[in-house]
Amino acid sequence: IRLTDERLAHILEHPEMPVRLTVNYLLYPYIPLIKKNIVLENMGKKEIKIESPDIESIRFAGDDGTYTWLMNEYARQKALGPFVGEFYDPVVVAHQFRNKRGIVLGNEAPGVMKRITAFQKPQQLTSGLTHSYQNYGFRRWLSQNEKWESPWVFTAIYENSNDPYEVLNIVVSDYVRLHMGIRLNQIPEKPVFIYNTWEPFLHNINEKLIYELADAAAECGIEEFIIDDGWQDSYGDWGINKEKFPNGLKPVFDYIKSKGMKPGLWISIGAAESKSKVYREHPEWLVRKADGSPISLHADYDKMYDWESYSMCMTTGWYDHIKGVILNLVKEHGLEYIKGDFAVVTGAYTTDKTRSGCHAKDHPLHKDRNESMLEMYQRTWQLFDDLHREAPNLFIDCTFETMGALQLIDLDMCKHAEGNWLSNFYERAPDGSLRVRNMSWWRSPVIPATAMVIGNQHFDDPQFELSLMSLNGSLPIVLGDPRKLTKDERARMKSWADWMRKAQEKHDYMAFRQDLQGYGEPAEGCWDGFQRINTDTGSGGIVGIFRQGSVEKDRLVTVKYLDPDSEYEVRKAPLGEILMNSTGRDLLNKGFRVVLDKEYDGAVYEIIKKE
Numbered sequence: 001i002r003l004t005d006e007r008l009a010h011i012l013e014h015p016e017m018p019v020r021l022t023v024n025y026l027l028y029p030y031i032p033l034i035k036k037n038i039v040l041e042n043m044g045k046k047e048i049k050i051e052s053p054d055i056e057s058i059r060f061a062g063d064d065g066t067y068t069w070l071m072n073e074y075a076r077q078k079a080l081g082p083f084v085g086e087f088y089d090p091v092v093v094a095h096q097f098r099n100k101r102g103i104v105l106g107n108e109a110p111g112v113m114k115r116i117t118a119f120q121k122p123q124q125l126t127s128g129l130t131h132s133y134q135n136y137g138f139r140r141w142l143s144q145n146e147k148w149e150s151p152w153v154f155t156a157i158y159e160n161s162n163d164p165y166e167v168l169n170i171v172v173s174d175y176v177r178l179h180m181g182i183r184l185n186q187i188p189e190k191p192v193f194i195y196n197t198w199e200p201f202l203h204n205i206n207e208k209l210i211y212e213l214a215d216a217a218a219e220c221g222i223e224e225f226i227i228d229d230g231w232q233d234s235y236g237d238w239g240i241n242k243e244k245f246p247n248g249l250k251p252v253f254d255y256i257k258s259k260g261m262k263p264g265l266w267i268s269i270g271a272a273e274s275k276s277k278v279y280r281e282h283p284e285w286l287v288r289k290a291d292g293s294p295i296s297l298h299a300d301y302d303k304m305y306d307w308e309s310y311s312m313c314m315t316t317g318w319y320d321h322i323k324g325v326i327l328n329l330v331k332e333h334g335l336e337y338i339k340g341d342f343a344v345v346t347g348a349y350t351t352d353k354t355r356s357g358c359h360a361k362d363h364p365l366h367k368d369r370n371e372s373m374l375e376m377y378q379r380t381w382q383l384f385d386d387l388h389r390e391a392p393n394l395f396i397d398c399t400f401e402t403m404g405a406l407q408l409i410d411l412d413m414c415k416h417a418e419g420n421w422l423s424n425f426y427e428r429a430p431d432g433s434l435r436v437r438n439m440s441w442w443r444s445p446v447i448p449a450t451a452m453v454i455g456n457q458h459f460d461d462p463q464f465e466l467s468l469m470s471l472n473g474s475l476p477i478v479l480g481d482p483r484k485l486t487k488d489e490r491a492r493m494k495s496w497a498d499w500m501r502k503a504q505e506k507h508d509y510m511a512f513r514q515d516l517q518g519y520g521e522p523a524e525g526c527w528d529g530f531q532r533i534n535t536d537t538g539s540g541g542i543v544g545i546f547r548q549g550s551v552e553k554d555r556l557v558t559v560k561y562l563d564p565d566s567e568y569e570v571r572k573a574p575l576g577e578i579l580m581n582s583t584g585r586d587l588l589n590k591g592f593r594v595v596l597d598k599e600y601d602g603a604v605y606e607i608i609k610k611e
Contacts, residue, residue, distance in 0.1 A: 018044030026152075033104075033156040033175050039149045042142040050140040051370075052131040055153045057124060060094060060103065065119035069095040071164050072116075075445045076521070085116035086130070090410040091172065091446045092116045093164045094125060101159035104167055108180075109151040110377035110412040111404045112136040112346055112356070127153040129374070135353040136346065139370035151412065168445040169514045169561075170535070176448060177511055182414045183384075184450055187393060190510045191262075192476060192500040196226040196339070198266070199426070199456045199479040203230035206244040210252055216482035218259035219490040220459070221497020224337050224395070225256045226264035235309050236272030236279050238325045253334040264337025264395070265329065269322055269383070269402065270344040271298065274308040278321060285318040287311040288360040290369070297343040297355055298401065313358045314344055314379040315365035315372065323383055330391045337395040339421060340384075345376045346404040356404075381416040397421050397453055407439065409447050419453045419475060426456055429463035430600035433470040434548055437522040440473040440513075440530065449513035449532070450475050459493075460484040466546075468496060469602040473513065473530040473544055476500065499574035503606050507534045509541040516543065517558050524548055527555050533607065538563040538584075540607035542573070547596040558591035559584075559607060567610040572603060579605065 008025040020043050026035035038055055042048050060068075070079040071093035085092050095102035105127045107114040113136060117126045129138040129150070140148050154175070158167040176182060184190060195217045197205055210227060217225055231249065233239040240248050253263040272279040272286075279286075286294040287310070297311040312318035329335040346356030357369040358376065365379070366372035384396050398417035400408045409420040422443070425435040436454050443452055457467035458480025468476060485493065504510055509532040516529035527550050533541035545557055562568060562584030570579040570592055580592055587607070594603055 013043075018042065019048065028175065028179050031156075031171055031175055031179075032158065033154055033171060035152050035154040037150045037152045039147055040142065041147045042144055045144050047144075048142050050142065050148060051138065052129075053138065053150060054126040054128040055150050056105070056127040056155060058103070058126070058155065060118075060123050060125050062099070062123075063096060064122055067096060067098055068118070069093075069097060069164070070118050071095060074443050074447065075164070075168055076442050082120055083118040084120065085114075086134070087112040087114060087405050087408055087410070089116050090114065090412075091168070092118070093167070094118055095164040097162055100162050102157070102164055102167070104154075104156040104158075104172060106154040106156070106172065106411070107151075108153065108412045108415075110374070110381070111408065111410065113138055113374050113377065114410070127155075132370075136356060136373055137370050138374055139368065140374070141367045141371060165445060165515055172446065173512070173514075174535075176411065176414070176446075180411065180415060182448055182451070183388070183396070183416060183418045184414070184448055185511065186388075187395065187418060190450060190504065190508075191224050191395065192504050192510065193222050193497045194224040194226065194453075194475070194477040195222040195459075195482070196228055196455065196477060196479050198228035199458065200481060201228075201230075205230045207247065207252060211255060212483055213481070214256050214259050214261070216485065216490065218261060220482055220485065220493035222261055222478075222482075223497070223501075224264055225261040226266065226337055226339060227252075228266040228339070231265060232267075234273045234276040235268055236276030236312075238267060238329075249329075249333045257334065262336040262395075263334060264339065265335055266339040266341060267326065268342040269340045269380070270311050270314060270318075271296070271309050271342045272312050274310065278312075278318075279310065282317065282321075284362065285312045285316040285321075286360075287313045287358045290354075290359045292359070295355065296347075297345065298347045299349055311343060313360065313363055313372070314376045314383070315358070315363050319379055319383060323386055326387055327390055330387075330394060336393065337397065339397040339399065340417075341399045341401050341421070343404060344380050344402055345373050348401045348404060348406050348408070377412075381412070384416040395419065409443060409451065411446070414448060414451050419451050421453045421455060423454050424456050425454065428458065428461045429466040430548065432457050432461075433463070433467040433546075433602075434522055434524070436467060436470040437473060437528060437530075437546060440470075441522055441528070444473075444513050444530075445515075448511070449473060450510040453477050455479060463600075465492070465496075466600065466602055468493075469544060469604050470546065472500070472542065472604055473532070475510075496574045499576070499606075503542060503573070506608070507537075507539050507541045509534060512541060514561060516545070517560055518556075522546070522548060526550055527552065529557065531559055533559065533561045535561045538566065538609060540568060540609045543605045543607060544602065545594050545596075545605075546602035547598070547600065549599050553597060554593055554595040556591050556593055558589070559587040562587055562607065563609070564588065569608045569610060571606045571608060573606055576606070581610070
């Protein structure tokens with residue numbers, strides 16, 4: 001059935017089983033990419049069980065895996081032969097080097113539920129949900145006349161290229177940015193400079209400290225000020241700790257806003273302490289182990305700390321409780337950013353894979369543990385969507401801990417939350433800044449770079465400017481104590497903040513990121529870089545280049561995706577000194593030379609199209 005010019009559906013009925021299958025296809029103009037999902041309907045009277053669904057299964061002719069690169073782990077690693085991809089594989093590229101062609105398999109299933117395979121059977125590629133034998137095996141029970149709709153997968157093809165990243169930089173990037181529906185593209189103003197209190201203060205925060213930090217952060221040009229863990233009276237109830245904030249959070253938020261910044265809070269969206277009122281009054285909302293006892297999906301808290309915290313199941317009345325808590329903070333206190341933390345499906349830190357899902361028999365949306373996991377993810381996404389409906393400008397940071405694995409972020413999350421706290425890198429520059437660039441490089445072929453919230457670089461690091469330049473490749477977020485900066489250092493930070501805001505308004509560079517031609521993975525003893533060029537408008541963008549202990553003091557930088565016939569200025573950030581004028585063609589073919597005398601240093605340049 002042709003539903004529209006861009007949407008097709010194919011409806012099948014099984015000749016023996018009472019099941020109806022609808023296969024939906026979505027197509028996009030000028031993009032060689034097809035999106036697909038399935039809908040299963042139980043047409044019989046008996047309950048049926050769905051397991052191990054492959055939403056896409058493709059015959060990849062001409063090879064059994066011997067000569068095909070399988071670009072996995074966000075398309076940054078290579079594998080050969082039979083392959084099974086899991087939660088770190090929202091995209092896998094099967095690239096035939098000798099034939100200069102390939103196919104992209106994309107999977108929009110959430111978190112630990114996704115699966116992509118290659119050559120498990122001869123010439124077969126698949127994409128879908130986890131199989132029953134895996135740690136997080138998917139299951140769905142369907143009663144009479146009930147329907148189940150799968151997550152989406154997609155495929156893209158290319159030829160005449162031995163650079164598999166070209167299809168990621170252009171085709172996949174255009175699809176994700178323009179058609180997939182990411183939250184970043186739905187907020188009117190993307191943040192360019194964020195501060196978070198976690199390091200070095202941890203839980204030791206109070207009203208007086210926040211006022212002092214807000215004064216210093218505002219002088220540095222911070223746009224969003226996030227108060228991390230420690231403001232609350234308990235996990236679960238999420239009342240305000242009146243010993244630390246005797247006047248509540250409203251005057252604190254008002255003060256932050258008076259300084260030109262948006263206020264934010266850390267909150268665990270799935271945890272409740274045993275001392276909390278909600279834990280005592282609603283034991284029916286608790287996630288349960290197979291033996292019926294409560295569990296923390298996040299970690300074994302009673303062995304780690306002197307207090308107990310447990311997980312609440314998002315398929316229960318907890319959903320409305322936590323939504324009400326957050327909306328109250330928005331409407332009554334002026335909250336504009338949440339850092340949603342801790343596990344809701346499975347824990348990032350545990351090696352016990354059974355510490356996942358919910359075994360409760362009386363929760364309304366799942367019959368067993370295997371059915372619960374996808375439901376718990378999807379209810380979390382529904383929570384984010386509901387929050388956005390009532391607070392459209394709320395920035396939601398869904399951390400890797402909530403996603404359920406170390407440094408995990410995926411495409412499905414990006415459709416419901418603006419960002420993901422992706423890491424905790426405590427090293428100071430140049431080691432910390434290297435790790436920031438490495439993480440940005442590793443995830444960015446697939447994930448929108450601005451969705452990557454990479455901590456924990458400190459304001460008061462003597463080499464912080466190197467970290468800030470590195471953070472320009474993702475989402476600049478800083479920690480540390482801005483009070484320790486001198487007046488001149490704060491002014492320097494403000495010059496960076498002003499430059500980032502103006503460059504963002506000019507180019508919307510935060511919506512883009514591409515590999516810098518000739519530069520690979522950031523590593524010790526090497527040079528590395530990134531570019532963030534607006535390929536929609538041709539206005540230009542930014543380029544970052546870094547020397548990480550290399551013996552070479554200078555390198556050539558060339559820039560792709562500019563209008564070849566237009567004139568561009570190359571200016572050094574943050575003060576805007578003009579380096580050169582050149583056409584887009586010459587910037588691609590001849591480029592410009594960068595000299596960095598220090599062993600560990602970097603530079604960021606703005607490329608500006610001349611009118």
